[in-house]
Structure formats: C-alpha cells, structure tokens
Amino acid sequence: MTSGRSLAGGIALILVVMGVAIAIERFRDGTYRLAEPPQDALSVTSNTAVGRLSLGFRVLNADLYWIRALQYYGGVQRAHHEGRRSNEAGPEYGSLFSFLDLATSLDPLFNIAYRFGAIFLSEPAPAGPGRPDLAIQLLNKGLAARPDKWEYMQDIGFVHYWWNHDYKAAAEAFEKASQIPNAPWWLRSLAASTLARGGDRRSSRIMWTVLAQSSDNDWLRNSAARSLLQLDALDAIDALQKVVATHRERAGVPLTWQGLIRAGALRSIPADPTGTAYDLTPDGKVRLGAASSLAPLPQEPPAAPAS
Numbered sequence: 001m002t003s004g005r006s007l008a009g010g011i012a013l014i015l016v017v018m019g020v021a022i023a024i025e026r027f028r029d030g031t032y033r034l035a036e037p038p039q040d041a042l043s044v045t046s047n048t049a050v051g052r053l054s055l056g057f058r059v060l061n062a063d064l065y066w067i068r069a070l071q072y073y074g075g076v077q078r079a080h081h082e083g084r085r086s087n088e089a090g091p092e093y094g095s096l097f098s099f100l101d102l103a104t105s106l107d108p109l110f111n112i113a114y115r116f117g118a119i120f121l122s123e124p125a126p127a128g129p130g131r132p133d134l135a136i137q138l139l140n141k142g143l144a145a146r147p148d149k150w151e152y153m154q155d156i157g158f159v160h161y162w163w164n165h166d167y168k169a170a171a172e173a174f175e176k177a178s179q180i181p182n183a184p185w186w187l188r189s190l191a192a193s194t195l196a197r198g199g200d201r202r203s204s205r206i207m208w209t210v211l212a213q214s215s216d217n218d219w220l221r222n223s224a225a226r227s228l229l230q231l232d233a234l235d236a237i238d239a240l241q242k243v244v245a246t247h248r249e250r251a252g253v254p255l256t257w258q259g260l261i262r263a264g265a266l267r268s269i270p271a272d273p274t275g276t277a278y279d280l281t282p283d284g285k286v287r288l289g290a291a292s293s294l295a296p297l298p299q300e301p302p303a304a305p306a307s
Helices: 002-031 047-054 058-081 096-106 111-122 132-145 150-164 167-178 186-197 201-214 218-248 257-262
Strands: none
Touching: 058 096, 058 111, 096 111, 096 132, 111 132, 111 150, 111 218, 132 150, 150 167, 150 186, 150 201, 167 186, 186 201, 201 218, 218 257
16 A cells, blocks of 8 residues: 555656656746747758759759749748838848759759749849849850740840840840740841830830730730730820829819819829729829839830930
C-alpha cells in the first residue's frame, strides 16, 4: 500500500516538474524570440548552387522561384497601395531580379518569366522597382538562350521607348527584331516610326496595338488593351480640358460638370472608357476619377526632337 502511494507520489512529482519545465521553456521562447528572416530573404542566391541542388527538378524549382517572384512583387505592390511603404520603392524590390534570375537560370526557356519579369522590373517608382536596365538584362539573357525569340528584342525596344525615352535605341531594337527569322513585317515599320515620331501618343498607340495583337499570352494582351484604354482617356481629358478652358472666363458658369451642362457645353457628366466619371478640380483641371481602374495614367514620353 505504501509502495503504491510512493509510486503515485513520484509520478505526480514528475508531472509537476515537467509542467514547470514547459512553462519555463515557453517563457524563455516568448521573451527571447529568434529574429525572423526578412520576407525577401533568399536561402540560396547562387545560380550554380541552385542548379546543383535541384538535381532532376530544375523546371519544377524554376516554377517555384517564379511563383515566389510573383508573391514578392504582388506583396510589395499591395503594401505600397495600402500606404505601408515609403515613397522610395526601388530598394523594396531588391530581391525581385534575383528571383527572376534564378527562375530563368533553372529553366532558360521560361518565356513568361522573361517577358512578365521585364514588365515588373520596368515599372517606375514609387509603385515599381524602376529598373529598366535590369529588364533589358533579363531579356538579353532570354535572347542568349533563344536567339529566335524576336519578341524579346521587341520588348527591349518597348523598354527603351517607354521608360528610357531613348528612341534611337528603341528603333535599333525593333530593327534587330525584324531581322530575326519569322519576325512580323510591321517591326521594320515600327522602327522607322519610332525614330521619326518619338514619344507622341500616336506612336504609343501603334505599339500597344501591336502588342495586343501579337502577344502569345492573355495577360500581356489584357495589359496592352488596358494601356489603349488609358490612351483613350488621355485623349478625352485633352478634349474636355479645351471645353473647360473655353467656358472658364464666362461669367456665371461655375467650373463644375453641372455648371457646364447647364451652359450647354456638355450633355452629361463625362466618364472614362470604364464608365467612371472624370473629376473636375476647382481650378479647372480635368483628372481621371480616383476610383477608375485605369489609374494611374501613364506619364507620356516626350516627343522626339525635330531633325
């Protein structure tokens, strides 16, 4: 009987000691937490090392790095739009190129990673990395793996045109793309138009139309279609700005849409191609509505200097 009580007491003591030990361990873990690695930390950054570690799963690992690049880019974009980032967004995308570089090293034929990645890298700050130089570097890497992909050289021309505003380099890229076997005929015309006209809206419209009609990917086609709608909005804003300027000095015509409608200048409140009403500021500036899915409108590249 005594031995039974001793055994029960021993078990109880062990349970108490274990409970105390667990409590101490939880307190220690809660007080002295290990520092968490940053979200964009890369466990392996060497292309060679990743290739060796991938063994026979290079394409699968390329997909994983591509998904990581999408998550990373989307996460920073969302944080920026929610106001949780500074206005200097460039450093916040510091690992984006590394993810894309690893994905395309594991799978040198990763077409989407080259073309989408170049768009992501080129997006201007503060919403994007603002690194057209890295976009061109990535596309040149794709060309080294696939010299027959005229689309990569075309995309290099687009980067030079929209973000570098280097029309001579853009025209040269379009010309080189036109010389690649099976390239479409219009690339040569695009080269001549770019060199002659530079950054006017008509040239931009031609380029987005070309991309919308020639892309082999729905996302790129949809992106081009959205850009064309943005150009339509810019045209409409220019026309509305002239209407506002005409009635600005007239007595008794307030600078509101309702005032312009009563004055017979407009039939109704004007809306952009998505159906969202334009804003009219008290000082007479026509702006895209804040709720419009076309926001923000692109900053148009300057026209080429007259020869």
